[in-house]
Amino acid sequence: MIQAKGLSKRYGDLVAVENIDFSIAKGEVVGFLGPNGAGKTTTMRMLTGFLPPTDGTAVIAGHDIFGDPIAARRAIGYLPESPPLYPEMAVGSFLAYVARIKDVPRAKRRAAVDRALERTALTEVKRQVIGTLSRGFRQRVGLAQAIVHNPPVLILDEPTAGLDPLQIREIRALIAELTAPSQGDTQHTVILSTHILAEVDAICRRVILINRGRKAVDAPLSELTRGGRTLDEIFTEHTAHDAADPAALPSKPIGDAESRSAP
Amino acid sequence: MKHVASVAGRELRSLFVSPVAYGVLSLFAVLAGMFFIIDMSWFEQVLFQAQQYPDQLGQFNLNDGLLREFYGSMSVVLLFLIPGITMGVYAAEKTNGTEELLLTSPLTIWDIVLGKFAAGAIFITMLVGIVGLFASVLFLYGDPEVGKTTSGLIGLLLTGWTYVAIGGLASAITRSQIVAFLITLVILVTLLLLPGIAEFGLAGSASGVAETLRYLSVQLHFDPLLRGLVDTADLAYFVVIIGSFLVMTKAAVESVRWR
Numbered sequence: 001m002i003q004a005k006g007l008s009k010r011y012g013d014l015v016a017v018e019n020i021d022f023s024i025a026k027g028e029v030v031g032f033l034g035p036n037g038a039g040k041t042t043t044m045r046m047l048t049g050f051l052p053p054t055d056g057t058a059v060i061a062g063h064d065i066f067g068d069p070i071a072a073r074r075a076i077g078y079l080p081e082s083p084p085l086y087p088e089m090a091v092g093s094f095l096a097y098v099a100r101i102k103d104v105p106r107a108k109r110r111a112a113v114d115r116a117l118e119r120t121a122l123t124e125v126k127r128q129v130i131g132t133l134s135r136g137f138r139q140r141v142g143l144a145q146a147i148v149h150n151p152p153v154l155i156l157d158e159p160t161a162g163l164d165p166l167q168i169r170e171i172r173a174l175i176a177e178l179t180a181p182s183q184g185d186t187q188h189t190v191i192l193s194t195h196i197l198a199e200v201d202a203i204c205r206r207v208i209l210i211n212r213g214r215k216a217v218d219a220p221l222s223e224l225t226r227g228g229r230t231l232d233e234i235f236t237e238h239t240a241h242d243a244a245d246p247a248a249l250p251s252k253p254i255g256d257a258e259s260r261s262a263p
Numbered sequence: 264m265k266h267v268a269s270v271a272g273r274e275l276r277s278l279f280v281s282p283v284a285y286g287v288l289s290l291f292a293v294l295a296g297m298f299f300i301i302d303m304s305w306f307e308q309v310l311f312q313a314q315q316y317p318d319q320l321g322q323f324n325l326n327d328g329l330l331r332e333f334y335g336s337m338s339v340v341l342l343f344l345i346p347g348i349t350m351g352v353y354a355a356e357k358t359n360g361t362e363e364l365l366l367t368s369p370l371t372i373w374d375i376v377l378g379k380f381a382a383g384a385i386f387i388t389m390l391v392g393i394v395g396l397f398a399s400v401l402f403l404y405g406d407p408e409v410g411k412t413t414s415g416l417i418g419l420l421l422t423g424w425t426y427v428a429i430g431g432l433a434s435a436i437t438r439s440q441i442v443a444f445l446i447t448l449v450i451l452v453t454l455l456l457l458p459g460i461a462e463f464g465l466a467g468s469a470s471g472v473a474e475t476l477r478y479l480s481v482q483l484h485f486d487p488l489l490r491g492l493v494d495t496a497d498l499a500y501f502v503v504i505i506g507s508f509l510v511m512t513k514a515a516v517e518s519v520r521w522r
Contacts, residue, residue, distance in 0.1 A: 049367055050363055050367050070369045073367055073369045080363045082360045084360040084361040085359060086277060088280050090280075093276065097273045098364070100269045101365075101368045101369070101370055102368055103369050
């Protein structure tokens with residue numbers, strides 16, 4: 001469903017992402033891990049067509065992002081790091097607008113919006129102005145705009161940021177539902193980046209770890225944690241700056257890592 | 264290009280759910296009323312003085328004596344209002360993060376640029392409609408020429424659309440609405456002053472430069488329309504200026520992808 005072929009992004013001499021390859025099959029839920037500034041957001045932006053890769057390409061649901069960018073973008077639901085919202089619009093009309101620009105036919109728009117509202121538990125704030133919503137609600141509106149056109153591929157950049165534990169559980173349940181084999185033809189494929197390793201444990205079946213713009217790990221979760229190793233250990237091992245002696249580094253929680261915004 | 268209307272529709276909707284659009288409309292209506300009364304009383308005075316020379320009375324008419332002044336004043340009002348209307352058109356998309364939504368949706372850059380321009384142009388058309396309402400009052404009490412009255416309105420409309428295209432570019436090259444406002448204002452004021460610069464500043468220098476500067480000014484092409492002269496060359500000027508600013512805006516929006 002998603003193929004990255006040698007994706008690279010360079011800004012002059014600065015290498016943000018270097019030669020990343022992966023292939024993700026339909027229905028897979030892949031956790032995108034890595035320290036801040038590792039290139040997760042840049043990779044996601046290249047897949048969604050926001051940034052063109054310096055080298056390499058990607059194929060989304062059979063459409064090359066260079067060959068047929070419009071079709072590739074139509075196949076993607078994307079939740080960026082900060083949810084893209086118009087604060088002055090009401091939730092319902094915002095989602096109707098997104099459905100429209102995502103090419104949902106007029107006759108199906110209302111149903112698409114209602115379903116997205118229902119899935120993200122936003123139905124009761126449908127008429128509310130986005131600017132008046134709390135952080136958690138806004139994050140859910142962000143998720144709703146990503147799924148409103150029922151895209152086969154979902155790319156979610158930290159989908160649970162700013163949510164409370166109950167909402168996190170709901171979002172995880174939603175992702176599980178969207179990717180369940182029982183969905184048949186509408187089964188979604190998901191890439192999500194996160195800082196919360198427990199989240200990967202809970203919903204992802206496969207892990208891609210990126211460090212300093214390169215792919216460090218790409219394996220099914222079950223394989224990685226075989227032999228009782230925890231994700232935390234694996235993460236520390238692969239992202240330690242001094243690979244020879246990872247134990248020498250303080251294993252601080254990733255969420256505290258110094259934030260460096262993606263270019 | 265099928266999404267031009269989608270983008271324009273959202274843009275207008277956002278304008279009208281906030282008080283900004285209503286504020287601008289009311290302010291514009293008040294200013295239009297003010298200038299209309301000022302220009303009318305001035306015209307009255309001129310007519311009164313002209314009574315002494317009855318043979319010359321035929322020179323004075325509503326179009327040249329009143330509407331031309333009125334339209335001219337309203338074009339200056341537009342010059343100061345439009346930067347405020349257009350400053351957020353792209354800059355706000357960047358601060359909202361919705362730029363990422365637009366550029367990852369199955370839209371072309373032209374959908375975005377033309378949609379946003381269309382929304383601005385429609386709003387300006389409403390403002391010019393207010394001016395037209397005042398002008399039409401004259402038909403109740405006098406007999407201005409329909410042709411001249413209309414051509415002046417068309418000139419005002421084209422001037423406003425040109426300002427919208429310029430404001431759009433300014434908004435597309437910055438994240439800050441204030442900066443976009445200032446850039447637009449500087450360009451528009453410069454355009455307004457170009458004939459003056461050409462006449463005084465460059466007097467004596469190579470005449471080609473002065474002539475070119477003069478030709479670039481909006482005023483030079485608005486004026487014939489005010490006088491009732493619809494020349495293809497003047498219309499072409501507006502089309503070319505609007506077109507080139509839209510092309511530059513498209514490049515500016517797209518430039519996110521080059522970085």
